[in-house]
Amino acid sequence: MGTVGIQRKQILTYCSLTAGFGLLNSAYNFYYVKVFLNFYHIQEFWFQLSQVLFLVWNAINDPLLAYYSDNKNFKILRTRRNIILYSAPFFSLSFLIPWFPWSTNPVIVGLHLIFALCFWDTLFTFIGLAECCLFTEISQDSEMRITLTRASQIASLFSSFSVMVLEHASNGLQDFKSFQVTTVLIAILSWFLMYYCGKNCHTQYDLQQMQHGEKSPDEVCHERTGQESYWQQTWQIVRDINFISFVVTNFFQEFHQTFLYNFMAIICDQLISADEISQTARSTFYGSVPFASKILVISIAPILRHFSYKKVIRANFIWKISGGLVMYYVNGNGHPWVLIGFLLIDDCFANGTFSLFNLPLSDIADANMVKYNRKHPISSMVFGTNALFVKPAISLSPMLVVAILNKYGYNQMKKSTGDMTNPSVNPFNSAELEDLKGVMFSLVCLYPVVLGTIQLLSWSFYRISNKVELEVKTA
Template sequence: MKLSTANQQILSLAALHMGFSVMSKAFGFYYVKVFLNFYHIEEKWFQISQILFLIWNAINDPLFAYFQDTTNLWFTRTRRESILYAAPFFALSFIVPWFGWRGEDTASWVVGMHLIVSLCFWDTMFTFIGLAACCLFTEMSQDQDMRIKLTRFGQLGSLLGSTSIWVIEYSSHSLQDFHMFQITCCVIAVIAWLLMRYTGLTAHTEYDLKKLSSEKMLTGNEEINHNKKPQSYFRMTWQILKERDFLSFVITNFFQEFHLTFLGNFTVIICDQLVREADVAIGIRSTFYGIVSVSSQLLVITAAPLVARCGYFNVIRTNFLWKIAGGLTLFMLGLRSPWLLMLFMWIDSCLGHATFALFNLPLADIADEDMAKYNRKHPISSMVFGTNALIVKPAISLSPMFVVAILNRYGYGELKKENGLSKDELSSLHNVMFTMVCLYPLVIGTIQFVVWSMYTIRTVKSTSKQIIIPAPETQ
C-alpha cells in the first residue's frame, strides 16, 4: 500500500530518529564508564581527549553546515542523500569504542588515542547526519502543527531507539559480560544503519524536490546555476549571530546540553555509588536505567497537544522552574533515601530530555525568520543548526571534564585500586556526588530561566495552509 506524502514524511523521520537514538543513547550512556572502569584510562589522557574533542566538535559543525548548504556534490545534493551515504560510517563509528586497543602491558597513551579517535570519529558522523536530520525537520513543512506532529512521531522513533540501553543492560548483565556487550552493540549498529538507509531512500523535502524538478526541465544549452557564488560563510554566520532570539536560544541550549551530558554520562556512575545493592537490587537498577532512557520520549508523545496549545516557549520555561525548585528541595532534604534520589534523577532526566526534544521548534522558527528577513530562496537551515552547535557542542566535553576532575579530587580514581578509600574518604566522595546532583539543576535552571525570558518568538505559529510536497518519482 502506497503511503501518502505526509505519512511518508512522518515514517521517514521516525525511522531516522530511531536509528539515531538507538546508537546515541548507548554511546553517551556507556563510553565514560567503559573507558574509566574497563580500559582504566588515566585522567590526563581523559582530559586531553575531551579538549581535542571539544576543539573538533566546535569546528566541524559550522564547517559541515556551510558545506551542506553551499555545495552540490553527489552526496550533498539533498538532505536524504547526505544521510544515505553517511549512515554506514556512522554505524561504524559507534562500534569503534567498544573494542579495546590495548593489552595488559600496553602503554596508557594507546588508551588515550583510542578515546580520541572514538570521540572524533563518532562526532564527525553524528554531526554530518545530525545536521541533515535537523534540516529535514525544518524543510519538510513550515506549518507549526505539522512540525509538532513530526516532533511527536520523531520522539516515538527515539523511544523505540532508547530501548537499546535496556537491551544492553540485560544482555550484558550491566556490563559484567563485556563480550556480550560488544556483540549487542554490533547488532545495534546494523539495525541503526538499516533504519537510516530507509530514510535516505524515502525522505524528501519541498526544496529538494523543486530543485530536482528544475534540473530535469533544463535542456540544451541552458545551464543549471550551480556555480552561483555562495554568500560568504562569515557574513551568513554574523547575520545569524546578531539576532537576539538566536543568542537567547543558544545560551539556553548550551546549559541544557551541559546538564544533560552530566545526566547521561554519570547517572550510572553516581547510582552505583549512592544506591547500594542492599537497598536496591542490581536488576531493579538496570530497569531504572532503562526507564530513564525512554521516559522523556513518552512524555513528549503524550504532551504534544499541550505544546500545541500553550506554545513551546511556556513549556520550556516551566522545565526551568522545576529545575530550580527540585534541586533546592532535594538539597534541603539531604541524602536520606536512595529511592528518593533515584526518583529525582528520573524526573530531572525525563523533563530535561523532553524539553531538549522541543529545541528543534525554536531553531526551525529562527531559520524561517532568517529566510524571510534576508529574502532567501532556500532556508540556510544547516547554517542555523551548525552555528548553534558551534556554541553548544563544547558543553559535551566541558561537562565530563568538570565532573571527572572533581570526582578524582575526592578519590574516585582510587576506588579502582586495590586499597580503595577509607570510610571517611568514601563518605566525602558520596557527599560531593549528591551535592552535584542537586546543584547542577538548581544553578543551571536559574541561568536558563533568565536567558530564555529574553526569547521573543512566543506565539504558537500555525499557517492556514500546509505545504503539500508532490510525491517523488519512483527511484
C-alpha cells in the first residue's frame, strides 16, 4: 500500500475512534447531571462530595496512566492501538452505569454517582489519552494534522446525533425506559467503532518498525524512554511557558464547556416555557447543538492553512467577551429565540475551539521531543499533565453552578415540583422563581465574559506560532 493509501487508512481508523468516543462523551456529559438532579433527586451534599472525589481521582489517574503509557511495557500498553482495543468494551460499560438506578436511598444514590464518575473517568482517560497520542503520532506534518482535525470533526457529526436520538427516543427524558434502551444500543455501536480502530490504527513510529524492522502489527512495541522518572518528565513539561499558557487557557475552556454541557437543558427548561417553544423543538435544539459545533470546525479548518490556530483561538475569546456583554445588556431573557440563538452560537464556539486544542498540545509535545533529543515524543505525558491541571474544571464547574442555583432556591423548587419532567407545572413561589431565573440568565451571559477575559490574557503568552518553527529546529 502506498503512502497516500496508508494515510487514508489511518485517517479512517482515527475517525472511527473519534465517532465511537464522541457517541458516548456527548450523551454522558449532556445527561448525567440532569438525571441525578431531576430523576434520582440526589442530595446536594452527595452531589458535591461526588464532584470532590471525582476531582481527586482525576488528579491521580491522568498523570499516572500517562506515565505508564509512555514508560511501561505491559501488553495492554504496548501500542496506542492496544490500549483502545482492550479498553473499549469497558468504556462502553462505564457509559451505561448512570442510567440504571441502584436505589432511591439517598446514600446509595450518592455512591452510585461517585462510582459512575470514577469508573467513567478512568476509561475516558485511558482511551482519551490514546486518541490524543494517535493524533500527535500518526504524523508530524502540520497539513496532515489539519486534515485529521477536519476529518475527525466530520466523523463527530455522526457521533453528535447521540443527544438528538436520545432526546426524541425518550421525548425529552419523559420516557425513561426508552432512554435506557437507546443508551444500550449507542454503547454497542460505540464499542464496534472503537474496536475497528483498535485493530487497524498505527502511528508513524509503528509503521517504521513494521517497514524497517519487518515486524508484524502484533509485534510492534511503543518505544519507551525508561531512563527518566515521572517527576523529571513532569518538571520538563510544566516549566515550559507555552505549556503553562495553554493549560490556563484550557482549564477555563473546560470550565465553560462543562457548564454548557451540564446545565443548558436545565436552564432552558426554566427560562423558556413550553408555550413559547414546544418540547419537540426544544429536543431538536438540544440535539443540534453538538452537531452545529462540528460544522463550525469543518468550516474553519481550511482557514488554519492560512491563519495560525493561535489567531483563530484568540478570536473565540473576543467573541465570548463581546457576545456575553451584548446578550446581557439587550436582556435576551425576554426573547426566547434570541436566547436559544445565543446559546447555540456560544456552544458552537466553545466546543469548536476545544476541538482545535490538540494542535497546540501536539506542537508542545513535538517541541519537547526536539528540546530533550528524544527519538519518540512523550505524548501521553504531555496530554496527561495537561489533564492533571485541566480535569478539575469538570468537577469545579458543576459544583459552583449547583451551589449558586441552590442558594437561589433551585433545590427547594425541585422538592416543591411533583414532576421535574414538566417544569411548567411549578408551585414554587413566583417571586423566588423570578430571582432564580434571573441568576440563571446572568450565568449564561457573564460566564463567557469572565472566562473569556482570563483566556485572552493567558493565551497571549503562548509562543509557538506555527509548525514551521519546529521543522526548522528539527532540521
